[in-house]
Amino acid sequence: MSTSARLGVLKTYKLFVNGAFPRTESGRTLAVVDTKGKLLAHVCHGSRKDLRNAVVAARSAAPGWAKRSAYNRTQILYRMAEMLEGKAEEFTRVLASTVPGGNRRAAKEVAAAIDRLVAFAGWADKFGQVLGNNNQVAAPFYNFTVAEALGVVCIVAPSEEPLLGLVSLLAPVICAGNTAVLLGSEAHPLATAIFGEVCATADVPAGVVNLLTGKRPELLAVMAGHRDVDGISAAGCSKAERTILELGAAENLKRVTVEKINGPAWYHETKMHAPYRIQPFVEMKTIWHPSGV
């Protein structure tokens, strides 16, 4: 930072919806301060209407994204890793200034987030082989079970590890061919806000990833009850928040996964890179076809 008298440009980060960066329709913003309490920037205070618009975008992008070849999804996820690597310094700076733990912690988080994207990039064309199989039925049928994308998944990212948490929840969801509407860390929203720039430059089709910043109490119940949402992935939730999600989800029986991951567990690669973290966001479809000429 310059110490000259020049006045810095204070940025207001926007939402990332349908491949564009709109402001919240509500006109509200939230101030982001650094660990010393100094104003760093503003982010949008996303509303239920922003959420609704994001779901519309995610829904319309869903069939196209699911139909892309897994190989293509691999490359796009890898491209996200490349773009994140390119922005590593910026993310490290932002995280170091807003999250306790300083530069070293921040750098570690960014590196882990990049590696996570690389790991799931590699899974895109393999998880189906691990989760699916053919079935030896006692009849002249070729019978096989395949994993298919759920559709639209809403993600509630944890407050801690604002970048790694986001990436950890997002990667398995989009890797499987779902589109995502993600509510970023409420406490540290900057990583979410900047992550839109990663998506926008990584060939992620419009609507596949939609990023909101805002407050859980306003959005969780709306997300959970939205009938055009097929699944929910959340982490870092209180019991009350989990109840809100599961209660709302009963409306259309959306699939809810609330992971309990804390502190060092976010860095546990064996657990966090497992294909079984994709499993909750696919449907297993079993197909029977007679075999006979």
Next chain:
Amino acid sequence: MSPSPKIESKPELDFGNAWDYATAPEGTQVVIQEKYGLFINGEFCPPRSKQFMDTVNPASEVVLAKIAIANHADVDLAVAAAKAAFPKWKRLKASERAKYLFRIARRIQERGRELAVLETLDGGKPIKESRDVDIPEAAKHFFYHAGWADKLDYAFPGLTGTPLGVCAQIIPWNFPLLMAAWKIAPALACGNTVVLKPAETTSLTALRLAEIFQEVGLPPGVVNIITGPGNSGAALAAHKDVQKLAFTGSTRVGKELARNLAGSGKRLTLELGGKSPNIIFEDASIDQAVDGVVQGIYFNQGHVCCAGSRLFVQEGIMEEVLARLAVRIASLRVGDPMDKNTDLGAINSLGQLATIKRYLEVGTAEGAHMHQSTAKLPKRGYWCAPTWFTEVQPSHTIAREEIFGPVLSVMSFRTPEEAITRANNTPYGLAAGIWTDKGSKIFEIASRLQAGVVWCNSYNRFDAASPFGGYKQSGFGREGGRQGLWSYLELKA
């Protein structure tokens, strides 16, 4: 010999009685007790509630037995027994656990005829189906899962699975013993203990299964069976010591259970209703497709969650399909379920019959044309002739709601895209059927139908090795196959 002259009116086939089949009643006699208690901790015991309900043969309206009604105290006892049995059952060497399941499977086969007769008496389904489908498939589920018990380490590479604890399992009345097997077999194979609640109208075969558990020496408390109406099930689901709930039944009750369990930390799998599409393209093998449609909707009187209740026919072959459908339905024999030649038995209960009749009225009132087989129905008992509606519009109630009876709604489509859109235009997503002779069309359409099971050139095929379960509001989780184990294990890296 000269061929018959060409005729002006539409040629019709006559399915009369030039040669009729004599009645062929299944002769096996089964002993039914006057009264059944609850099966808790390896013993039959009278209910704490001191209350009983009648179970009725829907084909004759005769009361078969009195069945215990479990109250909260009974649920407590059953769950406590399952909880107490859990540590030892969990620690038992997996290959030994497997052998218990193998024993159960074998005894189901050996007592197959008795179980089939009981199933038919209590539920009204044709003896042909209970004998050839329900009971053999129930045995197969135990055989299949027996083999998994000591192979769970290979099911999900990289993960170690441990059992969850006490599983509450609530099952419906359409396939009483088979659903019990679908639920109990994987739970036991994975090392869990069970409290099962059969449906109110069909408890007898589950209680017979309890006798088999006694015969094979299954340790007390590993499976407990409590009977009663929906309240008993609700109490079971809500019990604090239940770790997992598996429910098969209506979407309405499924949602209610999901709400009740929100935030409880209990695992939940739901196998719910459906309004499954069966799609016939003009290049299909028409005669087999029509057989499949009949199998899809009239199997088990249409009391099948994955029944192919919406038939979509490509416009160009509509007339041909309807003509064949009418012919095929004319040959269906409706009546005494104990007659080995019966194709459609009794409707499971008076309440369900009323529901079906209401839909028949609504269908007609909304403008669809109702057709029914002219099969003569018995005087006593609950009956519904095989029914199909033409002139059905996608907006009609009978095209949207699950009827759970022998009622087919026939609609048309013009292009594959329209077929897919119409097929998916439902909150349900349990199953679907596709009939076409073109392979590439099969794969494209199968991949775009939102359904957990897609039957290509077939319908209503089941196998223990084949995962079953729905998309969307038909529930979540799978039963059968490797994927079915997922819901009964705590899996850790």
Next chain:
Amino acid sequence: MSIRTVDKVAVEARAASFQTRSIKNESKRQGLLMVTSMVDLTTLEGKDSAAKVRSLCQKAMLPDAALPHVPSVAAVCVYPRWVELARELLAGSGVKVASVASAFPSGQVDLATKLVDVRAAVQAGADEIDMVMHRGAFLSGQYEVVSAEIRAIKEACGGQHLKVILETGELETYDNVVRASELAIAAGADFIKTSTGKVQPAATMPVTLVMLETIRSHFLATGQMIGMKPAGGISRAKDALHYLVMVKETLGDAWLSAKWFRFGASSLLNDVLLQLHRLESGQYTAYYDVTES
């Protein structure tokens, strides 16, 4: 001619479903009598002699002297050289004389020779001609050749009843069976028949079902009735009853008559008679309860 296809697994499952019908008591008795009346009692061997034909004709007219209510069979089926003798023996009995012709069983001679064969049989007094389809031409796609032959032979029959043997065991697929059935019907067959009895597999329930369904399609489209004759391999009364079940439930009452349905068989009749004895006496029977013709 349409290109109707058959699903093998489904048609075999449907055929098997007829075998679950339980035919007891009076319906069994009636069924057995009906089967008897539908039998084309057959001898087609190199060692056939006048004596053999005599005993066959006797059996055809009076299947069992101990069971006088049992009807005579529909026809006897012999090689052309025995037609005249059979004609003489069966005169006035109502039992028809059927003759295989057209270079049975292979059909591997030119059309002119086949026509000579057919005309000779007709000349000798055959009521019915069982011709063999030209499978070589059929399997090499020369459908017009096959058709032309059938039309020519139909003409040579001069009004006598023509059964066209498809020899389904050589056609291999059900799709071929449908195509051959449609072709034979279009070319003027009064009956379609599965097999010569010289090739395995001969008649099976699924192949017969496929042919019955083709007859049904033709009837529903045109109102014209075509007859059906499974031949070869049906030797047990129980199997024959299952064929009747299949006819009843596929084509209905009208086809439950020797006019429209026949069994081509040699040993079936005796098993039917044994079953009838069993029903009469209530005792299990011995092989010497019926006569070898």
